[in-house]
Amino acid sequence: MKKLILILLSVCTITVHGQTNDIVETDGFVNPLHQANAGRIVFMGSNIPLEQLKETDFLTAYELKPVSDLSIRPFLANSITNYLHQLAPDLPADELIKKGNYQFTFYVDGKSVYTENLHYGAGLKKHTTTTFRVPITSSKGEDWWAIYMFNRFMLNGGEKVLTDGTHQLKIEMRPYINLGEIKVGDIIAQGEVQLIMKTPVLTQEEIAVQPIQANSGWEISNAPIDKPKIEEMNKLIALNKLKEITGVVVIKDGKLLLEEYFNKADRNTLHDTRSVGKSFASTMMGFAIQDGYIKNENQTLNKFYDLKQYANYSTKKDSVKLRDLLSMSSAFNGNDSNMESPGNEENMYPTDNWVKFALDLPMDNSKANGKRWDYFTAGVVVLGDVIDKSVHGGLEKYADKKLFSPLGIKNYEWQYTPQKVANTAGGLRMSTLDYARYGQLYQNKGKWKGKQLLSASWVAKTFTKQLPIGGRDNEYYGFLFWNKTFTIKGKNYETFYCTGNGGSKIYVFKDIPLTVVITAKAYGRPYGHPQVDKMMQEYILPAVIK
Incomplete structure (x- = not known):
C-alpha cells in the first residue's frame, strides 16, 4: 500500500511540475x-x-x-x-x-x-x-x-x-x-x-493553340507563330504546372496574334489584376497635366493639402513632388516590402481614410525625396486623390471620358477607397482584350486609331528609367510602370510593364511592335510572378518573335 501511495505521489508531482512549466x-x-x-x-x-x-x-x-x-x-x-x-x-x-x-x-x-x-x-x-x-x-x-x-x-x-x-x-x-x-x-x-x-493524359484539343473567335474588335494577324512552343505552354497550364493562368493575349504590329483563356475564364471575364491598376493612375495624371488641371509632375504636395493639419508634419513632407509618388521614391516612411514599415499597405487597408493614413505618416530620415525606390501603395492612393480633387467631375468620370470611352472599353469595374474615390492602389477589373487596348495605347505612343489621346511626351516620361529597383539586376521603375529586359537567343528585348499580385502583366515592348497581356489569379503565391517570367522567356517570346 505504501509503495502504491508513493507511486501516485510521484505521478502527481510530475503532473503538477508539468503544469507549472506552462x-x-x-x-x-x-x-x-x-x-x-x-x-x-x-x-x-x-x-x-x-x-x-x-x-x-x-x-x-x-x-x-x-x-x-x-x-x-x-x-x-x-x-x-x-x-x-x-x-x-x-x-x-x-x-x-x-x-x-x-x-x-x-x-x-x-x-x-x-x-x-x-x-x-x-x-x-x-x-x-x-x-x-x-x-x-x-x-x-x-x-x-x-x-x-x-x-x-x-x-x-x-x-x-x-x-x-x-x-x-x-x-x-x-x-x-x-x-x-x-x-x-x-x-x-x-x-x-x-x-x-499520375500525370493526366491530355487531348490535342486541350493543348492546341486556341482559335481566335469572331468579333474581337481587333484585326487578326497572319504573322507566323511557333505553335509547338505555345502548345507546350498550354500543356503546362492544363497540368497546373503553370498555375492559375486565366488569359494570354498577344498584339503584334497592332493586330491580334494570340488570344487564349484558361481555368474557366473567357473573353468576357473581368480580371482582378490588383496593382496593374496603379499604372492607370500614371495615365490619368498625364491626362490631368495635359488638360491643365495640374500644372506638372513637379508640383509638391503642399499645393494640394495643408500638411500642417496632418500628423508628423515636416518641411520634407511639404516638398514631396507628384513625380516622387509616381516613381515610388518619396521619403515617406512607407515600404510595402517591409512588414514592420509604418506605411506598409496592410496597415492602411483597415483604416477609414487611406489618404489621411498616408499623409499622417512620418518621413524617413534615411531617405531623400526622389532618390530611393521603395514600393509604396499609399502614395499611389494620394495621387488618385489629387487627380480626383483636381479634374472636372472627379477621377472616375474623367477616366471614362478621357481613357475608357475613346478606347472602346465599356465593361470595367473600379474598386473604391473608403471615401468612394476610384481606387488607384489596384483592383481595376477589365477583360484581357481591354487590357491589351490599354497597353497598345502606350505601344502607339499615346495614339489610338490615329488620334493622339495621351501626349507622346507623357508616354516618354513614363517610359523613362527613373530609378533602379533595389535588389534586382538591370530592372528599373518609370512612372508607375516597371522596366526589365528579356534576352532571347542572345538578343535583348526591353519592356515597360504593369504588374499585379497574382501574376497579371501588361508588357509594352520598346523596340519591337509587341504588346503582351497575361492575366492570372495566383494571389499571394510564391510562384505567381516567376512562372509568368518563365512563360515569357521560354514560350511566348520565342514563339512570336522572328
Whole structure:
C-alpha cells in the first residue's frame, strides 16, 4: 500500500511540475479522438469538422491531382506558446509568439526535401490552440498559410521528386524560436500519407493553340507563330504546372496574334489584376497635366493639402513632388516590402481614410525625396486623390471620358477607397482584350486609331528609367510602370510593364511592335510572378518573335 501511495505521489508531482512549466492555459485535449492521437498529424481529403471527424476519415493514401483538396490536422499535446516557453523560459507569452512559431519539415520517401520556419504571423489563438485543420492544397481558392507553405515545398524540390508513381510523404512539426540564432525544439507532431502521382493524359484539343473567335474588335494577324512552343505552354497550364493562368493575349504590329483563356475564364471575364491598376493612375495624371488641371509632375504636395493639419508634419513632407509618388521614391516612411514599415499597405487597408493614413505618416530620415525606390501603395492612393480633387467631375468620370470611352472599353469595374474615390492602389477589373487596348495605347505612343489621346511626351516620361529597383539586376521603375529586359537567343528585348499580385502583366515592348497581356489569379503565391517570367522567356517570346 505504501509503495502504491508513493507511486501516485510521484505521478502527481510530475503532473503538477508539468503544469507549472506552462506559461499559458490551453484548450487541452478537446475530445477523446484528440487525446488518442496526440503527437500525430493526420491527412484528410476534405474539410471535416472536428466534432464529426473519425479515425476512419484519416487518409493512408491520396491521389494528388493538379487541382485537389488535401488537408492536415495536427493533434498537439500543448499550444505553440508553451512549446516555445520550453525553449525560452525567460520570455513572456506575447513575446514568444513574436519570435517563433512552428517549423515544418517535408520528407519524400524518407529523404528530407524542405524545411520552413513558419512566419510568426501565421496561425491564430496560439496561446490556447492544441489542434487545428489547414488545407495544404485546395480547389476552392482558399487563402491559408499552409497552402503557400506546400507550394514552396513543391517549388523547392517537391515537384522534382514526386514523379509518377507512389511516394511516401512525411511531415514533422517542431517549435522554433529566433533568439538571434534559431533554436529548434523536439518533434511535437508527425504524420505520413502515400501520395499517388499520375500525370493526366491530355487531348490535342486541350493543348492546341486556341482559335481566335469572331468579333474581337481587333484585326487578326497572319504573322507566323511557333505553335509547338505555345502548345507546350498550354500543356503546362492544363497540368497546373503553370498555375492559375486565366488569359494570354498577344498584339503584334497592332493586330491580334494570340488570344487564349484558361481555368474557366473567357473573353468576357473581368480580371482582378490588383496593382496593374496603379499604372492607370500614371495615365490619368498625364491626362490631368495635359488638360491643365495640374500644372506638372513637379508640383509638391503642399499645393494640394495643408500638411500642417496632418500628423508628423515636416518641411520634407511639404516638398514631396507628384513625380516622387509616381516613381515610388518619396521619403515617406512607407515600404510595402517591409512588414514592420509604418506605411506598409496592410496597415492602411483597415483604416477609414487611406489618404489621411498616408499623409499622417512620418518621413524617413534615411531617405531623400526622389532618390530611393521603395514600393509604396499609399502614395499611389494620394495621387488618385489629387487627380480626383483636381479634374472636372472627379477621377472616375474623367477616366471614362478621357481613357475608357475613346478606347472602346465599356465593361470595367473600379474598386473604391473608403471615401468612394476610384481606387488607384489596384483592383481595376477589365477583360484581357481591354487590357491589351490599354497597353497598345502606350505601344502607339499615346495614339489610338490615329488620334493622339495621351501626349507622346507623357508616354516618354513614363517610359523613362527613373530609378533602379533595389535588389534586382538591370530592372528599373518609370512612372508607375516597371522596366526589365528579356534576352532571347542572345538578343535583348526591353519592356515597360504593369504588374499585379497574382501574376497579371501588361508588357509594352520598346523596340519591337509587341504588346503582351497575361492575366492570372495566383494571389499571394510564391510562384505567381516567376512562372509568368518563365512563360515569357521560354514560350511566348520565342514563339512570336522572328
